[in-house]
Amino acid sequence: MRRQRSERTEEPRxxxxxxxPTAWAVLGLLSxxxxxxxxxxxxxxxxxxxxxxxxxxxxxxxAELRRLExxxxxxxxxxxxxxxxxxxxxxxxxxxxxxxxxWAEEDDPGPPVLKHPLVLRIWxxxxxxxxxxxxxxxxxxxxxxxxxxxxxEALDRAAEGEAWAHPRVALRWSERQHAxxxxxxxxxxxxxxxxxxxxxxxxxxxxxxxG
Amino acid sequence: MRRQRSERTEEPRxxxxxxxPTAWAVLGLLSxxxxxxxxxxxxxxxxxxxxxxxxxxxxxxxAELRRLExxxxxxxxxxxxxxxxxxxxxxxxxxxxxxxxxWAEEDDPGPPVLKHPLVLRIWxxxxxxxxxxxxxxxxxxxxxxxxxxxxxEALDRAAEGEAWAHPRVALRWSERQHAxxxxxxxxxxxxxxxxxxxxxxxxxxxxxxxG
DNA sequence: GGGAGCATGTAACGGGTTACATGATTGG
DNA sequence: CCAATCATGTAACCCGTTACATGCTCCC
Numbered sequence: 491m492r493r494q495r496s497e498r499t500e501e502p503r504x505x506x507x508x509x510x511p512t513a514w515a516v517l518g519l520l521s522x523x524x525x526x527x528x529x530x531x532x533x534x535x536x537x538x539x540x541x542x543x544x545x546x547x548x549x550x551x552x553a554e555l556r557r558l559e560x561x562x563x564x565x566x567x568x569x570x571x572x573x574x575x576x577x578x579x580x581x582x583x584x585x586x587x588x589x590x591x592x593w594a595e596e597d598d599p600g601p602p603v604l605k606h607p608l609v610l611r612i613w614x615x616x617x618x619x620x621x622x623x624x625x626x627x628x629x630x631x632x633x634x635x636x637x638x639x640x641x642x643e644a645l646d647r648a649a650e651g652e653a654w655a656h657p658r659v660a661l662r663w664s665e666r667q668h669a670x671x672x673x674x675x676x677x678x679x680x681x682x683x684x685x686x687x688x689x690x691x692x693x694x695x696x697x698x699x700x701g
Numbered sequence: 702m703r704r705q706r707s708e709r710t711e712e713p714r715x716x717x718x719x720x721x722p723t724a725w726a727v728l729g730l731l732s733x734x735x736x737x738x739x740x741x742x743x744x745x746x747x748x749x750x751x752x753x754x755x756x757x758x759x760x761x762x763x764a765e766l767r768r769l770e771x772x773x774x775x776x777x778x779x780x781x782x783x784x785x786x787x788x789x790x791x792x793x794x795x796x797x798x799x800x801x802x803x804w805a806e807e808d809d810p811g812p813p814v815l816k817h818p819l820v821l822r823i824w825x826x827x828x829x830x831x832x833x834x835x836x837x838x839x840x841x842x843x844x845x846x847x848x849x850x851x852x853x854e855a856l857d858r859a860a861e862g863e864a865w866a867h868p869r870v871a872l873r874w875s876e877r878q879h880a881x882x883x884x885x886x887x888x889x890x891x892x893x894x895x896x897x898x899x900x901x902x903x904x905x906x907x908x909x910x911x912g
Numbered sequence: 913g914g915g916a917g918c919a920t921g922t923a924a925c926g927g928g929t930t931a932c933a934t935g936a937t938t939g940g
Numbered sequence: 941c942c943a944a945t946c947a948t949g950t951a952a953c954c955c956g957t958t959a960c961a962t963g964c965t966c967c968c
Contacts, residue, residue, distance in 0.1 A: 510955060511818065518825045529919050542820040550956055552921065575920050575963070591828040599818035599837060601844060602882075607722065607810035609753040609874055614729045615867030617802040626810060633812060656826030659892045663820055666888060670881040671813075677877060681870045721927060740947050761928055763949065786935070786948050 516554040520582040541664035638668040727765040731793040752875035849879040
């Protein structure tokens with residue numbers, strides 16, 4: 491019934507505001523209607539957030555929830571206050587909502603960060619077997635198709651109320667993003683084909699592939 | 702009985718191979734013809750690697766170079782062996798090249814990681830002013846256009862030899878990727894317009910605003 | 913009964929960042 | 941001469957991950 495782990499004697503307004511993006515993402519998850527457990531948050535992140543941002547490890551979600559509660563941005567209540575590990579449902583507080591809104595209006599979200607291990611390997615293609623590279627790209631295409639299907643399933647499952655309009659926009663962005671990723675991969679495959687189809691510079695290896 | 706960093710009595714073949722991607726990326730930079738300093742590596746990463754992977758901090762590049770040298774994957778020589786901080790040029794060793802090739806053929810590069818702070822904010826659009834969101838997207842479009850220009854400049858500057866064919870493929874991928882990013886942002890802008898154009902609640906089925 | 917999923921948490925570790933310190937070289 | 945750029949490096953810090961520990965509930 492009472493929350494420990496928060497001393498509310500001082501701190502008229504915590505000037506913190508310097509939280510890692512993950513904290514805001516988790517608080518963002520809480521900003522939608524409903525109360526949820528860390529575990530539920532993780533599953534939800536896996537089926538939405540992760541498509542355009544990323545899904546923190548479950549242990550970190552718990553850590554962030556504790557921090558957010560410490561800051562007064564979230565509040566929790568447990569199913570059974572006796573048990574030390576009983577289910578704990580979190581909800582955002584008014585203060586948390588205000589802080590989140592302030593953060594969202596802060597200057598400049600910063601550029602997207604992309605780490606594409608496949609392209610990294612293509613970039614290093616001079617030390618791989620060309621056929622292996624193509625196999626890798628095809629595997630990537632397959633995986634991306636799977637992801638695209640998941641995005642669409644998430645979209646189908648997406649709640650319909652007004653409150654969920656923006657998440658739907660984000661998911662539609664992800665849908666298109668994955669479709670673009672497929673086209674990108676296919677174009678790269680063709681680039682690789684062209685690389686070998688056209689003889690290199692000085693006719694080094696005289697294997698005429700065809701005609 | 703703990704091993705401290707290097708017992709050179711055993712280990713005919715270091716089973717390490719468990720390096721972070723950054724180490725391989727730096728070694729990858731070294732795998733192209735030429736000898737370079739850490740500083741040069743950083744600049745090069747900023748104008749190529751970063752478009753499809755990412756550019757490590759300069760301090761980390763130095764750290765990775767030291768590690769690679771410790772593993773025998775890179776070798777350095779200094780301009781002036783006397784001075785402790787003289788310029789130091791690195792080159793990949795045969796062993797390093799072999800290790801890199803092995804790594805490149807390892808199983809599964811893993812999925813691309815995308816962290817898109819703009820889409821994160823759109824996702825949280827319910828707590829922002831709609832016009833601010835549009836401004837943000839426009840700023841993103843402008844920045845992306847700038848990036849696209851940089852990719853093209855890199856492509857223009859790209860060396861022409863056979864040895865550079867794969868980096869060129871990676872850069873072309875990046876060019877298309879940035880073009881796609883622009884389209885994605887514009888589509889999202891239209892989605893937001895539609896969100897306000899159409900009356901929010903009541904009549905959620907198909908009411909065509911046009912016509 | 914037992915496995916899968918639900919649920920919460922701790923501890924260790926390392927990867928990578930920022931901030932800082934230092935100095936050489938180059939060009940207006 | 942001064943500023944910018946070149947160039948190398950150290951130290952502190954923390955974000956986030958993996959691995960582990962614990963126990964519940966549901967259902968075959």
